[in-house]
Amino acid sequence: MKRNPAxxxxxxxxxxxxxxxxxxxxxxxxxxxxxxLKNVFSGEAVVRKIIDGDTIELNNGQRVRYIGIDCPxxxxxxxxxxxxxxxxxxxxxxxxxxELVLGKKVRLEFDVQKKDKYNxxxxxxxxxxxxxxxxxxxxxxxxxxxxxxxAPPNIKYIDVLAAALQEAKHDKRGVWSQDLTVxxxxxxxxxxxxxxxxxxxxxxxKNDRVIRLMMEDFEVIIFKKDLELFAREGIDPAEFYDxxxxxxxxxxxxxxxxxxxxxxxxxxxxxx
Numbered sequence: 208m209k210r211n212p213a214x215x216x217x218x219x220x221x222x223x224x225x226x227x228x229x230x231x232x233x234x235x236x237x238x239x240x241x242x243x244l245k246n247v248f249s250g251e252a253v254v255r256k257i258i259d260g261d262t263i264e265l266n267n268g269q270r271v272r273y274i275g276i277d278c279p280x281x282x283x284x285x286x287x288x289x290x291x292x293x294x295x296x297x298x299x300x301x302x303x304x305x306e307l308v309l310g311k312k313v314r315l316e317f318d319v320q321k322k323d324k325y326n327x328x329x330x331x332x333x334x335x336x337x338x339x340x341x342x343x344x345x346x347x348x349x350x351x352x353x354x355x356x357x358a359p360p361n362i363k364y365i366d367v368l369a370a371a372l373q374e375a376k377h378d379k380r381g382v383w384s385q386d387l388t389v390x391x392x393x394x395x396x397x398x399x400x401x402x403x404x405x406x407x408x409x410x411x412x413k414n415d416r417v418i419r420l421m422m423e424d425f426e427v428i429i430f431k432k433d434l435e436l437f438a439r440e441g442i443d444p445a446e447f448y449d450x451x452x453x454x455x456x457x458x459x460x461x462x463x464x465x466x467x468x469x470x471x472x473x474x475x476x477x478x479x
Contacts, residue, residue, distance in 0.1 A: 250315050254308045260300030260353060262327070263308060272327040274318055275368045276344045277356035278304075279382060283399065294401070296382050300352040307343050308334050319360035331364060345371040351381020354401065354456075358471040359435045369474055388454070391425035395466040397459050404459070404468060405479065407452045413445045420448050426467040427455050427476070436472045452479045 256264035260278025264270050278301075279294035315330040323329055332343040342364065347353035348371035355372045357365055376383045382401075389397060391406025406422035413419070418434075420427035429437070429444050437444055456475045457468035470476060 251312055252315065253312050254310065257301060257305045257309055260297070260304050260347065263304070263313075263332070270325075270327045271315065271330050271332065272323055272325075273344050273347075274329050274331055274361050275355065275357040275364060276347055276353040278347065278353045279401075295385060296352055299381065300347065303347060303350055303352050304343070307336070307346060308332065311335075313343070314340070316363075318363050329361065342367060344368060348372045349374050349380070351375040351379075351383045354382070355474055356471060358433050362436065365436070365472075369472075372474060387456070391422035394425045394459050394468075395461070398461055398466070399459065401456070401458050404455045404457075405452070408448050408450060411445050411449045418444050420444065420453075424466060426465055427453075428467050428469045430469070433471050440473050442473055448476070448478070453477065454479055 252265040252267060252269075254263045255266045258264060258270065259280065261273045261276050262270060263273075279297040281291070281293065281297040281301075283290055311334055314333040315328065316333065317328075317330055320329055333340050334343055335341075336346075344353070344364070345367055348355060348368055355368055357368060375381060387401070387403040389402050389404055391404055394402065394404050404422075404425060406425060408420045408422060408427075410421040411419065412421065416431055418429045418431075420429070427448075434444070454477050455468050455470070457470065460467055460469070468475075
């Protein structure tokens with residue numbers, strides 16, 4: 208007796224559909240959004256090694272960079288090679304990451320971009336803590352052991368991460384327990400460090416690629432690709448911050464003789 212290939216395919220399709228519906232019915236209401244369903248099957252793996260506060264290595268050898276955060280660093284790569292960074296709370300950041308995921312099964316969700324230029328997976332990392340599925344990035348931010356570092360197009364959990372950041376800042380946890388404030392005229396003394404820089408925006412320059420908020424001896428740089436998050440908050444940086452006294456958080460750099468901080472999101476700047 209010959210089997211009908213079409214009936215076989217239909218049988219398998221029916222079985223897969225039944226299994227999918229059964230799985231769907233086990234999900235919480237918050238998990239039934241199109242975005243969640245699109246990424247829920249990204250994969251599970253065991254973490255075999257902690258690289259630093261925001262990077263892990265899986266049991267298959269693949270490295271994963273957490274989307275949405277950047278952690279204090281003990282070492283930093285420069286044009287001259289790796290140098291000691293000595294960021295406060297860098298050890299605590301690594302330790303918390305170890306406590307959360309080392310040797311444990313994690314679930315990875317992807318966003319728009321799946322890998323970075325170093326061929327690391329870019330993912331949101333979930334782990335079971337006390338019977339609940341928690342987002343590792345949010346836990347790092349809540350503890351004050353990570354900075355919010357996210358930009359379009361990878362912004363699926365931006366609201367969750369921003370809320371975690373505000374909680375840590377409000378309670379002065381981790382990095383936020385320090386006095387990080389310097390004036391714009393002093394910023395050049397703290398190259399390579401993350402600081403809260405205060406100053407008055409005296410001039411604004413804008414072109415098709417970038418907006419520059421210019422203070423005394425200091426500039427705030429916002430690239431066009433990062434304007435989406437400002438627009439979500441109803442902010443046009445070129446107008447909103449002009450002639451205002453502001454406080455800006457970020458990594459202080461020097462570019463072509465000018466001291467600057469690059470903003471990737473509106474949570475890095477506030478009007479005083």
